[in-house]
Amino acid sequence: MTAxxxxxxxxxxxxxxxxxxxxxxxxxxxxxxxxxxxxxxLTLGWARLAAPDIALAEAAIGAGLTGALLLDxxxxxxxxxxxx
Amino acid sequence: MKRNYLAQALGLLAALFAAILxxxxxxxxxxxxxxxxxxxxxxxxxxxxxxxxxxxxVLLNFRGYDTLLEIGVLLxxxxxxxAVAPHGEKAPPNPSSRADPVLQxxxxxxxxxxxxxxxxxxxxxxxxxxxxxxxxxxLGAAAVLLHLAGLLPRWDTPGARLRIGLAAGFLAFIAVATxxxxxxxxxxxxxxxxxxxxxxxxxxxxxxxGLILAGLFLFLS
Numbered sequence: 401m402t403a404x405x406x407x408x409x410x411x412x413x414x415x416x417x418x419x420x421x422x423x424x425x426x427x428x429x430x431x432x433x434x435x436x437x438x439x440x441x442l443t444l445g446w447a448r449l450a451a452p453d454i455a456l457a458e459a460a461i462g463a464g465l466t467g468a469l470l471l472d473x474x475x476x477x478x479x480x481x482x483x484x
Numbered sequence: 485m486k487r488n489y490l491a492q493a494l495g496l497l498a499a500l501f502a503a504i505l506x507x508x509x510x511x512x513x514x515x516x517x518x519x520x521x522x523x524x525x526x527x528x529x530x531x532x533x534x535x536x537x538x539x540x541x542v543l544l545n546f547r548g549y550d551t552l553l554e555i556g557v558l559l560x561x562x563x564x565x566x567a568v569a570p571h572g573e574k575a576p577p578n579p580s581s582r583a584d585p586v587l588q589x590x591x592x593x594x595x596x597x598x599x600x601x602x603x604x605x606x607x608x609x610x611x612x613x614x615x616x617x618x619x620x621x622x623l624g625a626a627a628v629l630l631h632l633a634g635l636l637p638r639w640d641t642p643g644a645r646l647r648i649g650l651a652a653g654f655l656a657f658i659a660v661a662t663x664x665x666x667x668x669x670x671x672x673x674x675x676x677x678x679x680x681x682x683x684x685x686x687x688x689x690x691x692x693x694g695l696i697l698a699g700l701f702l703f704l705s
Contacts, residue, residue, distance in 0.1 A: 452613035453539045456605070460621035465697060468628050472705055 408448060415441050428477075432470045439463030534678025536611040543615065544682045548671035552657050555689055559654050562696045562703075569703040571641055584634070591633035598626035606690045610679065616653075616686040620693025627698035631705065639702040650699065653692030657685050 418438040425431045439462040446455035526538050526546065533541040543551050602619040609615030630636035642650065660681055661671050673681050 453615070453618075456613060456618040457621065460618055460625060461697075464625045465621060465628065465701075468625070468632065469701060472632070472701070476705075 411441065411445055411448065415445060429474055432467065432474060435470065436463050436467040439467065532675040532678070534673065534675065534680075534682055535609075537609065537613070539613070540609050540615050540682070544685060545671075545673060545678065548661075551689075552654075552661065552671070555654050555657060555692065558693065558696050559651065562650060562699050565700055565703050566642070587633045588635060591629050591635055595626045595630055598622055598629070602626070602690065602694070606686055609686060610683065616689035617693060619686075619690040621697060623690065623694025624697030624701070627694065628701050631698075631702055636702070638705050639699060642699075646695065649691055649695045651692065653685075653689040656688035660685055 415438065418434055418441060422431050422434040422438055425434060439458060443455045443459040443463065446452075446458055523538070526542060529546075530536070530538065530541060533545045535541050535545070602622040605614040605619040605622060606616060607614075609619070627636060631638065639646070664670075664672060664674075664681075667674065
């Protein structure tokens, strides 16, 4: 019981922390990496709430696809207008 | 100086909002249980749905109309992307990943496994967590991985086959819905065929979702 509660509290705290760091980090690359970390922690949260379907969707779409899309966007931004 | 005050005021406002939200959630937890028990209502009718997993039963059977509109919305989003995406340009070679043998080898190993995982998720949706949306997301991620490794060029103007693939899920869904209109209600499957009809719709949805999600990436990059 206490182990579960400790884990949940740690998870909630790290979710809030990573969400805040994602918004507050000045370096855009670190912000994207923190966003992916936030997505994976959120996946754990959904799994803890006994919602494996949402956890699967969050891992695949939220952390995976959106993270790749944001990383690609950074590549375009830093590439100096290589692509429109 | 003025901007500093504004930021502080906004931060105070956000903290106040968070406190109110937490108070409301604690209040909600103290309420008596709702009069309608939806999990039980679903459980009673599970026999007639053709699947064994309650989430799939709700998504594809009880609330099939919602899922039909969801794939419609995603298709519409892709059409908008196609309208604004640049056409007719020569695909610029991706210099960062063009000659990365490690990444390419990894992608060649990972993508067949991802396709296998997508098919498994589609099949598992009938009786446990999984289903068309998760399987489609894995398929889309596989295509994005191939593109980032430099193995799959960006998509320009979609050809006939790609267009059919993009619309297949929506069209299959509408075809099933139209064929069943004689039952008197939209998307009310006859219990004997419900399982196979849901699997047919989900297979189409998986293919289309994979292509749409990959397309959101590959048409724009």
